[in-house]
Amino acid sequence: MRESLDFKEPALKAVFADDFKIGAAVNPRMIAAQESLLAYHFNSITAENEMKFESLHPAEEVYRFGAADELAAFARKHGMALRGHTLLWHNQTSDWLFKNKTGEAVDKNTLLARLKSHIETVVGRYRGEIYAWDVVNEAVADEGGELLRPSKWLEIAGPDFIAEAFRFAHEADPQALLFYNDYNESQPQKRDKICKLLKSLLDQEVPVHGVGLQAHWNLYDPGLDEIRTAIEKYASLGLQLQLTELDMSLFRFDDRRTDLKAPPAELLELQAERYEAVFRLLKEYRGVISSVTFWGAADDYTWLDDFPVRGRKNWPFLFDEQHQPKPAYQRIVSGLC
Numbered sequence: 001m002r003e004s005l006d007f008k009e010p011a012l013k014a015v016f017a018d019d020f021k022i023g024a025a026v027n028p029r030m031i032a033a034q035e036s037l038l039a040y041h042f043n044s045i046t047a048e049n050e051m052k053f054e055s056l057h058p059a060e061e062v063y064r065f066g067a068a069d070e071l072a073a074f075a076r077k078h079g080m081a082l083r084g085h086t087l088l089w090h091n092q093t094s095d096w097l098f099k100n101k102t103g104e105a106v107d108k109n110t111l112l113a114r115l116k117s118h119i120e121t122v123v124g125r126y127r128g129e130i131y132a133w134d135v136v137n138e139a140v141a142d143e144g145g146e147l148l149r150p151s152k153w154l155e156i157a158g159p160d161f162i163a164e165a166f167r168f169a170h171e172a173d174p175q176a177l178l179f180y181n182d183y184n185e186s187q188p189q190k191r192d193k194i195c196k197l198l199k200s201l202l203d204q205e206v207p208v209h210g211v212g213l214q215a216h217w218n219l220y221d222p223g224l225d226e227i228r229t230a231i232e233k234y235a236s237l238g239l240q241l242q243l244t245e246l247d248m249s250l251f252r253f254d255d256r257r258t259d260l261k262a263p264p265a266e267l268l269e270l271q272a273e274r275y276e277a278v279f280r281l282l283k284e285y286r287g288v289i290s291s292v293t294f295w296g297a298a299d300d301y302t303w304l305d306d307f308p309v310r311g312r313k314n315w316p317f318l319f320d321e322q323h324q325p326k327p328a329y330q331r332i333v334s335g336l337c
């Protein structure tokens, strides 16, 4: 693997210094395996899993901050910004939260009191360190006419849970920037629902400052025009935008192929064209986009290995499995500068 002296190419964070922060999602294994790469190219990190509810708060009286603290210390060591992910989600959330001692569903007041206590503890712990939080993750329904996805949160607390989460987070750290974060954010129907939710929060004077576009994209979708329209619509609400989980899968979402053992040159070339076009567009909107975070850093590890197709590797980033710049890196850096 590369050592710090091996880096001769321009640092991404320097290339985009006048535009936005360049981030990576990390976990304790990756801060060890990718330390030089992360320190050289990136100036922001997000915990991939370690700040999610089930990781931090496995039982009502038990908090486990060890892994999250390690990542915060890594950010401090390298002078990186730290994003928090995530305070409220329908996934990776401990079961106890929704149940009383005898296993029945709790009532709305109990659930919201537990949420408040969780948010006070977690946001309070990293006050002054985490500058931006994904407060609510993925609350909007992908399909159909419903605005919000079915969840325990919605079932027990009704739609208020979203506004309450933002209020609790703002109380716990009035300086932190608070984001609503979601995927399929550039798909027109979901985009319009996300806008509708955000507009209603702003109308109620809920402290929401930004929208996180997860940006789990692939070589074919979404179209550049869809990305552009989404950026325009979110920005027109007066919010700041961040790309929070960018990756560029080599496969369409419903592609099941599992035959590739290495990324073919043609696909790496397509990926390079796509990344170049995307970053050209993002630079156009540098006035409203404050950060671009990849959901990983190099192709030796991505959550897309095995998801959504078991046994299939993916190669979605700008750096390869040896942490060397890929064609996509070259195109972004030489094409835009």
Ligand code: HAH
Residues within 6 Å of the ligand: 048, 049, 137, 183, 214, 216, 245, 303
């Ligand atoms: C994201 N969901 C989550 O925000 C992140 O916390 C997780 O580590 C990976 C991806 C995206 C997603 C999903 O979970 C399920 C289906 C589609 C997209």
